[in-house]
Amino acid sequence: MLAAMLLTFDENARAMADALRARGAHIDVARRRGAWAIGAIGDDDALDSAIDPSIDRAALADALAAGGVARARVAADAIADREGVLDDAGVYAPGVRPPTSFERRALADVVGDLISFLPFDAVEIDRAWFRGGLNHCAIDGAVARVRLLESNGTTLAGRTHALVHELGHALVGLARAAGTSYRAAYGQPDYGRFLAPATFDRVCDEEALVRMIADAWLLRRRAVAWARTWPGAVDDVARDLDADDLAAFARFRLAQGLGLDARACTVRRVY
Numbered sequence: 722m723l724a725a726m727l728l729t730f731d732e733n734a735r736a737m738a739d740a741l742r743a744r745g746a747h748i749d750v751a752r753r754r755g756a757w758a759i760g761a762i763g764d765d766d767a768l769d770s771a772i773d774p775s776i777d778r779a780a781l782a783d784a785l786a787a788g789g790v791a792r793a794r795v796a797a798d799a800i801a802d803r804e805g806v807l808d809d810a811g812v813y814a815p816g817v818r819p820p821t822s823f824e825r826r827a828l829a830d831v832v833g834d835l836i837s838f839l840p841f842d843a844v845e846i847d848r849a850w851f852r853g854g855l856n857h858c859a860i861d862g863a864v865a866r867v868r869l870l871e872s873n874g875t876t877l878a879g880r881t882h883a884l885v886h887e888l889g890h891a892l893v894g895l896a897r898a899a900g901t902s903y904r905a906a907y908g909q910p911d912y913g914r915f916l917a918p919a920t921f922d923r924v925c926d927e928e929a930l931v932r933m934i935a936d937a938w939l940l941r942r943r944a945v946a947w948a949r950t951w952p953g954a955v956d957d958v959a960r961d962l963d964a965d966d967l968a969a970f971a972r973f974r975l976a977q978g979l980g981l982d983a984r985a986c987t988v989r990r991v992y
Contacts, residue, residue, distance in 0.1 A: 760822030889931030
């Protein structure tokens, strides 16, 4: 029926999810291409597994069943999964999926209100693993198509870190397609050179920006113990940077690149 995020026209499921969210369940309810998208968004655990441990699946299944939702146990197990989508409403082509509720929240965690430049209805993620050399995001008209490698990590944290990077490219690409161009080229990946105040009048390269966004997300996940120590988890420059400062700096650089009013800030180091 569903996995990670239910896409359905079922008003019973939508109403029950709203009620559960009002009682504190870590569930998001939103619209995707005219369907209701319902999914888990908890992100304060170690993010080893796609299953959200904050959700009591048995209690969720009982609540859904009481609300008239068919196959309630299957629905509850799947809503608690933060990765992957089964499109019960049939609004996406079989080979692609939208970002899950959890994945959207991950990008918003760093970019804040600038998330408005990324229309999530226009993002499609290939279900099949990409066989190219790198994860990839391509803009095809008004759609961002994301392709991911199988080697992005054995944990939800690692895989989401890779996806947030590509969603950053999607935001820049779709903003450009809608008439708001990011004012720097793809450029080089090293964002350490953009941390110095002497560079603040120079727009950050796109690749450096999206790496910064992804690293800020991972470092802000306090329960992920290996973010600063596992080789390659984040860029070397990020290992001793304050996570919240880095997220604020990424917002500054993104706003600056989009030609918006942007308040410069600096990134402290942690020891």
